[in-house]
Amino acid sequence: MTGLRLTRYQQLAEDMAEAIRGGLLRPGERLPSVRATCAQRGVSPSTVFQAYGHLESIGLIEARARSGFFVRATRRPVRAGPEVAPPRREATPVAISELVFDLLGSTRDADVVPLGSAFPAPHLFPFDELARSGARAMRRLKASQITGALTAGDEGLRQALRKRYTLQGVPLADNELIITNGAMEALNLCLQAVTRPGDVVVVESPTFYAALQALERLHLKAVEVATDPKEGVDIEALGELLARQKVAACWFMPTFQNPLGALMPTARRQALVALLAQHRVPLIEDDVYGELHAGTRRPPPAKAFDSEGGVLHCSSFSKCLAPGYRVGWAAAGRYAPQVERLKMMTSLATAIPPQLAVADYLALGGYDRHLRRLREALATQQRHALRLVERHFPAGTRVTRPEGGYFIWLELPPEVDALALHHRARACSISTAPGVLFSADHRFTHHLRLNVGHPGDVRFDGAIRTLGRLAVDLQAGR
Amino acid sequence: MTGLRLTRYQQLAEDMAEAIRGGLLRPGERLPSVRATCAQRGVSPSTVFQAYGHLESIGLIEARARSGFFVRATRRPVRAGPEVAPPRREATPVAISELVFDLLGSTRDADVVPLGSAFPAPHLFPFDELARSGARAMRRLKASQITGALTAGDEGLRQALRKRYTLQGVPLADNELIITNGAMEALNLCLQAVTRPGDVVVVESPTFYAALQALERLHLKAVEVATDPKEGVDIEALGELLARQKVAACWFMPTFQNPLGALMPTARRQALVALLAQHRVPLIEDDVYGELHAGTRRPPPAKAFDSEGGVLHCSSFSKCLAPGYRVGWAAAGRYAPQVERLKMMTSLATAIPPQLAVADYLALGGYDRHLRRLREALATQQRHALRLVERHFPAGTRVTRPEGGYFIWLELPPEVDALALHHRARACSISTAPGVLFSADHRFTHHLRLNVGHPGDVRFDGAIRTLGRLAVDLQAGR
CATH class of the missing domain: 3.40.640.10 (Type I PLP-dependent aspartate aminotransferase-like (Major domain))
Incomplete structure (x- = not known):
């Protein structure tokens, strides 16, 4: 077990991330060159590459061939977070279990791609x-x-x-x-x-x-x-x-x-x-x-x-x-x-x-070594899954981009009922976790939680594409 | 895993036990000799010895030197079962936990002999x-x-x-x-x-x-x-x-x-x-x-x-x-x-x-082989513990003699408050499970559950003797 003191590359990555989040480095802006950073911080080039590699893996920056590293644009419409609507003010007795068991029962089938599951890939x-x-x-x-x-x-x-x-x-x-x-x-x-x-x-x-x-x-x-x-x-x-x-x-x-x-x-x-x-x-x-x-x-x-x-x-x-x-x-x-x-x-x-x-x-x-590998694998997979969502889900879909874990949360266009989508996906051997599961008041009717904790699993890629297509169909009233 | 078909010696032991329980063979009566039984049942002497050995280990018969096997006397006063008194007829809310935690907390100390514990000896x-x-x-x-x-x-x-x-x-x-x-x-x-x-x-x-x-x-x-x-x-x-x-x-x-x-x-x-x-x-x-x-x-x-x-x-x-x-x-x-x-x-x-x-x-x-050994060890120890109780507890003590498990239940003379006994025993580094733990109505005030699942542990023998002495003191108002 190691302590929490950051290594040099981690400290550098952290500082850069702060600069990006705080707006000091803006989307599209070029990061200081590796040489400049080495000189400025008194670190080796490999430390800088490690730090930039990490920032790339978590989606904050991107490498452009022969041009260096750039802060990633984050304002694509699909990346905007879902809206927050105030829930009911009254206390309500809870009766969600039947629905949960009914829906989650479907994830037990080994032939089903468990986009609705709460567990990441075992190989991690x-x-x-x-x-x-x-x-x-x-x-x-x-x-x-x-x-x-x-x-x-x-x-x-x-x-x-x-x-x-x-x-x-x-x-x-x-x-x-x-x-x-x-x-x-x-x-x-x-x-x-x-x-x-x-x-x-x-x-x-x-x-x-x-x-x-x-x-x-x-x-x-x-x-x-x-x-x-x-x-x-x-x-x-x-x-x-x-x-x-x-x-x-x-x-x-x-x-x-x-x-x-x-x-x-x-x-x-x-x-x-x-x-x-x-x-x-x-x-x-x-x-x-x-x-x-x-x-x-x-x-x-x-x-x-x-x-x-x-x-x-x-x-x-x-x-x-x-x-x-x-x-x-x-x-x-x-x-x-x-x-x-x-x-x-x-x-x-x-x-x-x-x-x-x-x-x-x-x-x-x-x-801690295992955890570092696991975090990188999950962050890489989140970026990959977000790209698939951007490409295949209906226009107007909003999606979260969490800084950890392995879930993303989708707000579909209002015409797309997530429970209907769940049932269609089920027919294609895909499980999902529709939004109604996550509220005692049966809110979040066009929301969806997706498990993106399965790096390198082509079945998951295919399932996300299929789900996007099904959502497009529902939006079009098909 | 083996089935439930009895071996020859088990069948023989079972038949003899039935005869004893049913009164065909009375306390003090001599069992048929090994030779006679061999002839009668068509089995080998070793089968008969195994059967009689088993009956001895569970306390139904006893061997007397050069005389053979005899049905054990069971009517010593201390062996009579505790009395059954009808409990209250009304349903009551339960509030026993504080007492249980208070009393059982004392069994955590490794220096305490856990006569009140619910677990048998680990070496079994x-x-x-x-x-x-x-x-x-x-x-x-x-x-x-x-x-x-x-x-x-x-x-x-x-x-x-x-x-x-x-x-x-x-x-x-x-x-x-x-x-x-x-x-x-x-x-x-x-x-x-x-x-x-x-x-x-x-x-x-x-x-x-x-x-x-x-x-x-x-x-x-x-x-x-x-x-x-x-x-x-x-x-x-x-x-x-x-x-x-x-x-x-x-x-x-x-x-x-x-x-x-x-x-x-x-x-x-x-x-x-x-x-x-x-x-x-x-x-x-x-x-x-x-x-x-x-x-x-x-x-x-x-x-x-x-x-x-x-x-x-x-x-x-x-x-x-x-x-x-x-x-x-x-x-x-x-x-x-x-x-x-x-x-x-x-x-x-x-x-x-x-x-x-x-x-x-x-x-x-x-x-199943392990279970057979375990059962014999527990039955032997129960007999041993019952002898200690008979010898060291106050006259008028009644005690159960279960046909399995590793607890015995004592009904002490009415003058002996089991909670008082518990506290005195605790001062001697002995834990007990006093009767009040076993009722929502706080009945069984002069009862005690003893763990007799620790074969060959001299500390347990000593603790039973001490407990008996403490009970005698309480009975005498000391």
Whole structure:
């Protein structure tokens, strides 16, 4: 495990990216030449090439033959973000599950191209190394490790996680870390720890359907708050809401929000944590995509700004290292005792062998190297998929371009009903995740979440083309 | 995996045990000599010795030097079962958790002798073989096994389990088997699948505290039904209750009930399933100790008599093969779709590596051999522990003598408050599970569950002696 100090090329890339995002370098403008940059920064040409290569891979700049590097134009119409419309103000009971199961059931078929799936391509993960780690860990296993007081999880793994948090600038309190059966269990336990049936919980709009299902299962009411595809939850609207009604908790995803991909800016995160602390409302922070940032730095979680233990930070290794191992966790702040008790009551403890496999893998020190490769592969594939969308989807389609994760969110022209598109795609053996899944109020009827986490898979390219064609047909009333 | 056909020695032992239980052979009576039995049954002397050895190990007979084998006396006062008192008739909200956590928190300390723990000794389990199976399974692992449609669990393991059910005379319907994070998760999911907050659920009295905690967590009400230490739930009382009020489910443990160890006779199981089918009330059957029978045959679960899918049968490998692996399951009958959905919503799927380890181990064929050794070790230890209790506990103590599992249940003289005993024992670094843990109505104030699953552990022997001495002190008002 390595720290967060940036290498020279990362620092250079970061500075350039800041300059581009801040408007110092404008779309179409040429970047300083490699020679000039070497002289100016006192670095080697290979460092500059590495930095520029990285910026190219995340789509900020492009190389033009014999001309150098240029800031990419970002104002093509199709790239404009989807619009934000305010959701209903009233709390509503949730009844989304039937729809989710009905729609997602279709992704189980191996012949279907899973554009609607939530998992990236398996070949992106180091299964062989993990299996070796698992075999090694199990040979070393002592019976006492397996029958002791296990509810909070294996101490070695918890230690490794605590170290990682600390290196990322988020020191944890003693005993607030509880290993769970994936982030899904962590989120569900945290939600139950801070609510009672009938309570109101604030979610994003659109929001991850599993959050809506969790609310439904626990007989809670949802209030949705408008969420910007770039900036995340509308803090002002949230403030008004909190002044207006009693809220038991917020369940948000500030980093690469599912489905929007929104990355809430740091200042807004701070404001969010302060606002919730003021109202004593706990924040359940779903951060499963945090490690999959296209930029050089991992965005600090909201948890980083929490001094009162009000943020319950949930994550896992399922999306970035070890799907199927079901190793997740909650850093549950002042609610950790309740979460641990609920864990004990509902599943006693998390399976030990996968925890030991992951702990062994982390101890080997290759995790950050793996993550760098994974991020680059996902960023490259996002650019590729966006080009396909631009080329094949109807005019007027808007699409997000998240700075991490592996989803893009499409707003189709109003004439294209996403559920109709879903059914037509299904007939062509393509699954999609239509927008209605992501709202208790059945909004987002012409929206779609696409999984772009399958680099080099020609079936996915073909499926995106087909989907675009089907959308064009629907738009034309065919 | 072997079938259920008995070997010659098992058949002989079973016949003798029947004769003893049925009163054909009385306490103190001499068994037929080995020679006579050989002639009568046409078997070899070694078969007879094996059979008699087994009966001795489960405490039905005893060898006397140079005299042969004799039926053991069972009518010593201390061996009489505890009394059954009818519980309250009203449904009560449950608030047991604080007490459970408070008391069980004390078992975490490695210096404490865990007489109150729910786990048997780790050395009873084949951790090395399991680790080898795990290592082998993980090397063979394909990425597709890990990212597919996994909610119901690994297909190989499910296949092995289905085969085992079939060999035990309980064929399962397609797709009713769902692998879970231990039996605890299976039971919790099943309970949630058949209830809504405020519903009434019937439990045994005394009952496993985790059932009470699950009810509390889901905001359900408990009605307790008197449960006999030998025969299990009072069916007549249950029938009256069902006629009187609306009940959403029953959560029972017909086989080696925790804490009583009661083994409900076959005819009563049939009557129970018929009664519940008549009222369309689902039965959540907790069967985690079923494999730990001291007799030669595994008692058929209530599920065996269910033709309408009303029994949700839950079990795991945690108590008989692989603690810490958290591999359990529900055979959820007609409620399987709801249970699978809840599983998906709360923890998505069960970790794959431990499932593959167990499946590989089962495929090797040594499981039943391991179980036979485990059963003998537990039965021997129960006899040993009962002798210690007889010798060291106050006169008037009553104790169960279950035909399986590894708990005994003590009814202390009325002057001995079990909670006071618990606290005194705690000061001597001994944990216990006092009776009040096992009732929502705070009954069983002078009762105690003791873990006798630690063969050959002198610390346990010493702790039982100490506990007896402390009880004698309390009885004497010291």
